[in-house]
Amino acid sequence: MNAVLPERAAALLDEVRQRRPRVHCLMNGVVPKFVADGLSALGAIPSMTSSPEEVGHFVAKADALLVNLGTLDARRREAIGIAVGVAAERGRPWALDPAHCDYSPPRAAFAQELLARGPAVLRANAAEYDLLSVPAGVVAVRTGKQDRIAQNGAAFSVTNGHPLAAMVTGTGCLSGAVIAVFLAIEADPFIAASAAMVVFGIAAEMAGETATGPGSFEPALLDALANLGGAHILQFAKADHEQD
Numbered sequence: 001m002n003a004v005l006p007e008r009a010a011a012l013l014d015e016v017r018q019r020r021p022r023v024h025c026l027m028n029g030v031v032p033k034f035v036a037d038g039l040s041a042l043g044a045i046p047s048m049t050s051s052p053e054e055v056g057h058f059v060a061k062a063d064a065l066l067v068n069l070g071t072l073d074a075r076r077r078e079a080i081g082i083a084v085g086v087a088a089e090r091g092r093p094w095a096l097d098p099a100h101c102d103y104s105p106p107r108a109a110f111a112q113e114l115l116a117r118g119p120a121v122l123r124a125n126a127a128e129y130d131l132l133s134v135p136a137g138v139v140a141v142r143t144g145k146q147d148r149i150a151q152n153g154a155a156f157s158v159t160n161g162h163p164l165a166a167m168v169t170g171t172g173c174l175s176g177a178v179i180a181v182f183l184a185i186e187a188d189p190f191i192a193a194s195a196a197m198v199v200f201g202i203a204a205e206m207a208g209e210t211a212t213g214p215g216s217f218e219p220a221l222l223d224a225l226a227n228l229g230g231a232h233i234l235q236f237a238k239a240d241h242e243q244d
């Protein structure tokens with residue numbers, strides 16, 4: 001067990017609750033409510049508009065940005081281009097979720113283009129992850145039974161989590177949004193992403209204790225994100241540096 005990360009994650013979670021970072025999410029059309037509810041439960045302030053006319057103003061006022069490529073269409077592409085431009089201009093960190101890019105070569109090409117525009121973190125499931133080449137410096141998070149956070153040859157594994165998370169659509173999307181929350185308050189994206197995955201994984205474990213299936217897991221996860229404290233992180237974190 002890496003002793004430093006749980007303490008850092010616990011301190012960062014306290015800071016989230018105190019500072020209430022604003023996170024703008026360019027979310028897909030399937031799970032925006034769940035993702036916004038998850039961020040609010042954790043203590044952040046979400047905004048979700050994907051209008052090209054307005055998104056620049058929202059990003060300018062946000063502390064971090066999430067770009068999720070689910071249900072991509074021409075307007076969303078335009079909004080994403082504007083949002084990423086404003087994030088770069090203002091020095092705001094952003095995370096990329098290349099949702100379903102493994103189904104669609106044009107979307108995979110767009111994800112690859114966006115990776116060259118300097119996200120702090122890529123968060124993807126295994127199929128999406130395997131398709132992309134991550135530029136040096138970008139923190140690469142692959143979720144699954146075990147979450148792996150990698151940057152420039154260093155890697156961290158988080159084994160917290162619950163199998164019911166895989167049965168609820170949008171838990172991956174929400175985990176990407178939680179990464180954006182931690183990017184808003186932690187300058188090192190490797191630490192931010194690792195802390196986010198520990199927090200999300202422990203929340204899933206807490207939800208899994210009371211849930212009887214995916215239907216009750218979803219609200220239980222929101223409750224767990226709100227009720228999770230630093231003491232839970234210190235007690236339950238399962239996170240380690242990977243050995244070569």
Ligand SMILES: Nc1ncnc2c1ncn2[C@@H]1O[C@H](COP(=O)(O)OP(=O)(O)OP(=O)(O)O)[C@@H](O)[C@H]1O
Binds near residue numbers: 144162
């Ligand atoms: N077998 C598993 N056991 C425990 N946790 C899991 C398992 N599979 C996935 N997870 C967790 O579920 C969440 C979603 O991960 P997954 O890799 O399935 O993302 P995804 O396919 O992008 O999800 P979605 O598109 O539905 O948002 C993550 O928090 C991950 O850690």
Ligand SMILES: Cc1ncsc1CCO
Binds near residue numbers: 028029031071
């Ligand atoms: C099911 C689905 N389709 C497009 S986005 C989305 C939710 C995350 O997978």
Ligand SMILES: [Mg+2]
Binds near residue numbers: 099100125172173
């Ligand atoms: Mg996904």
